[in-house]
Each structure stands twice: as C-alpha cells, then as structure tokens.
Amino acid sequence: MGGLLALCAAATFAFNNTLARRGVLTGSVFQAMAITVPLGVPLMLVAALIFDALPALNDFTLTNYVFFAAAGIAHFVFGRYCNYRAVKAIGANLSGPLTEVSVLFALVFAVTLLGEKLTIMKVIGIALILAGPLLTVEKSIKLKAAGQKDLGFTPHFVEGYIFSLLAAAAYGTSPILVRMALEHANWHASIAGGLVSYGAAALVVLVAIPLLGQVKHVAAMPGEAMKWFCWAGFFVGLSQLLRYIALSFAPVSVVSPIQRLSLVFRLVFSYMLNRRYEVFDSRMIVGTFVSLLGAVFLSMSIDNVRDVLDLPTWMDPLFVWTWP
16 A cells, blocks of 8 residues: 555656646746645645544644654755756756655665665665666766757756755655654554645745745746646645655655656656657666666565565575665
8 A cells, every 4th residue: 555655646746747847937946836835735634634634633742743844844845946946957857867866865764763674675676766767867968968959948957966966865854754753653644744744834935935035026927837836736735645645554665765756757747748848768768667667676575576486495595684
C-alpha cells in the first residue's frame, strides 16, 4: 500500500511540475507560490473531513506539531520555491535529474536518525533509480555546448543547477521530519499532519507576500498563468496528501526512492503538454526504463524473490544482509 501510494504521489507531483512549467512561462515563481501553497490548505482540510482525520489533531503533542510544521516549511516553501525556480530556468526535464539527489539525503537521514535498515534489494533498487536520471544529465551538457536553437526558451543552466540541488536538499529532509512526526501513528494522523504542514507553509507564504512587498506583483498575475498555477496547486496538494499517507504505511527508504519516479511521469506529461518548452532525448527514455526497474526492485521483498527464484545456497548471506 505504501509503495502504491508513493507511486501515485509521484505521478501527481510530476503533473504539477508540468503544469507549473506552463505557468512560469508567463508568470513568476513568487506568483506560483502565492497560489499553490495556500491552495493546499483547503484540499487537506476536505480530505481530513472526508476521512474523519481531524480528531487526530487532539492526539498530537507539541513535538508532533513542530515536526509537521518544519516539514511543511522545508518542503512546501523552500523546496517548492527552489524547484519552481529550477523549472523556470532550465525546464522540468533538465532540472529533474538533479533533484533526484534528494533520495540520498532521505536515505542517509533514515538510516542515521530513524534506525531504518537497507537490504540488498533496496540497495539495487536505489542504485537503479539514481542511475536512470543520471543518464539524462549528458543531454544538458551537450545542449550547453551546442546552443539552444530549436528550443522555445533560453535555459539558464547555473541558476537551474543550483536551485535543483537546493530543492533536492529540502525534498530529502522533509520525509524524515514527517516520518518522525508519524512514529507509531495511523494514516488518519498522516492526513491531519498534512493539514498542519500545509497550514504552516501557507502562513509563511501569506506573511512573506506583504513583508517582501510582493502584494502588487501577485495581484498583477496574468490570467493565463493563474489558470496553470491553480491546476498545479490542486495536483501538488493531492500529491502531498498521498505522500503523507504513504509515509504512514511504509518507511522512508521505500517511499522516497519510489517518489523519484516522478521523473518518469514528468517526461510523459511534458511531452504531451510542453513539447516546445522542454528538452527530450533518447537517453531520457533509457533512463526512464532504468528507473522503473529500480522501482520494481524496491517493491519486492527478499522473501518473494527467494520463493520465485531457485537461488544457490551460497547467495544466502547476500539476501540476509542488512545495513547498518
């Protein structure tokens, strides 16, 4: 269940990136934040009401609230801002592989802080999921050398690379905070926690708009950009709802790598909606299949593999290995 929910979260997150890409062609990143972050609050509230998750708020301790709020600010404010800046600078397809570094942040913290263990199946799956996106990086290097004559936009590589890595750091940290807040909690608590996270993030954004003198800028948002940002806000809110529930069913070391498959969905959605404003290459298709293979390994347990395959006894130590 956790793996399936994480996969759905990856798909909806990718669709959000595709929609946001269209929005930032005519609007700004700050305008995107002003729409997408506050929109997540009513979405989470509706979900909490439908699934009767609001009573779980009474069971939260101050520590729970702090972790959920910190996760929301890290992911929905800092991470999303950096992600949208990267998407605006170099497009969703080129920024995607660099944000995949977030899985390394998440796994390091999961092992060191949460006591989770890696198995050989997880190690292989993680390696494949990371290898897939890395195959696409060469395209951006060649593009930078050859120029961008056939593109409908001008990539700003340095800005895109920097903000992609900053987004990766935020996206890799937030699952740990959510998982720490959800320790020994059920999925109702995860929905309530998502409401707390989005509420904290929305508060930060709404306070920042007047403090940074952005009220007129937000009010001047083009209608075309607002349309795309509203749809992006809906799908990213749905994605985060699925992600929070997934983290209540499965460990970070499973959920976080599977969510990296958003890169796969991003290629498909970008080709459908933003073909002229993105970079496509055969290496990206190969990377897609490598990432999918990694997801297969992550979703398989060691016992299932041993039941299906008649493996030699000398491999037993390998399949019982865990770290640390």
